[in-house]
Amino acid sequence: MSQEDTKVADIMENSVLSVDLNTRVRDCAKTMTNRGVSCAVVTQADRAIGMVTERDFVSKVLADAVDPTKVLVRDIMSTPLITVPVESPLTEAAAEMAEYRVRRLVVIDQSGAMVGIITAGDIARSLAEKHGYKDATFNALARYKEGVEGGPYQ
Numbered sequence: 001m002s003q004e005d006t007k008v009a010d011i012m013e014n015s016v017l018s019v020d021l022n023t024r025v026r027d028c029a030k031t032m033t034n035r036g037v038s039c040a041v042v043t044q045a046d047r048a049i050g051m052v053t054e055r056d057f058v059s060k061v062l063a064d065a066v067d068p069t070k071v072l073v074r075d076i077m078s079t080p081l082i083t084v085p086v087e088s089p090l091t092e093a094a095a096e097m098a099e100y101r102v103r104r105l106v107v108i109d110q111s112g113a114m115v116g117i118i119t120a121g122d123i124a125r126s127l128a129e130k131h132g133y134k135d136a137t138f139n140a141l142a143r144y145k146e147g148v149e150g151g152p153y154q
Contacts, residue, residue, distance in 0.1 A: 006090040011126045012107045012116035018043045019052070021074035025061055028052060028073050039104055041114060042077045048106050048114040050077035083108045086115050090126065093118050 018041045019028050028040055032054075042050040052073045060076040061068050084093045084105045093105055097120055107116035124141035131138050133146065 006126060007086075008084055008088045008090060008093050008107055008118055009086045009116075011090065011122050012086070012118040013122065014116045016041055016106075016114060016117045018048070018114070019073055020044070021049065021072065021077070023073050024069055025052075025057065025066075025071045025073055025076060026068035029057055029068065039117075040073070041081075041106055041117070042073050043114075047112075048081055048083075048108075050074070050079040050081050051104065051106070052077045053104070081106055084118065085110070090123065094123055097123075 017032060017035050017037050017039070019031065021042050021044045023042075032038065032040055039051055039053040041048045042052055050073075056076045056078060057068075060066070061071065082096060082100050082102055082105055084096055084107055086107050086109055096105055097103060103120040105118050106114050107118055109115045121142065124138060125144065128135065128138040128142040128144050133139055133144060139145065
């Protein structure tokens with residue numbers, strides 16, 4: 001399968017951390033840490049409406065010395081939510097990321113329901129794999145090194 005044939009569904013992550021829009025920032029951050037993820041999709045009545053990322057925590061909470069136990073994710077989430085249909089070509093997802101200058105897209109089905117998430121890292125890992133992990137540039141973007149788990153900053 002060539003890169004042009006790869007679909008978002010082929011490499012997306014199905015397990016997405018979602019939090020209600022009334023979740024406290026501290027609780028969201030703790031859950032993200034426990035799950036080892038860098039973002040959470042914010043939902044209202046089971047519909048994805050925004051995203052909160054580590055960058056949101058830094059720029060909208062820490063930088064402004066806001067108490068994370070008193071602010072809700074709805075107050076710091078990034079919107080509008082950028083989405084991509086599950087059957088889209090991977091190249092379309094990459095183009096959306098570039099156009100909107102984001103690293104994550106929520107993947108939706110035909111009804112608009114969230115079915116996954118795709119990240120720039122997922123795309124990098126796909127490229128590294130397609131090149132047999134022989135291209136140091138793709139490996140660096142994918143954070144891949146043969147035989148090594150994790151990194152020095154754990």
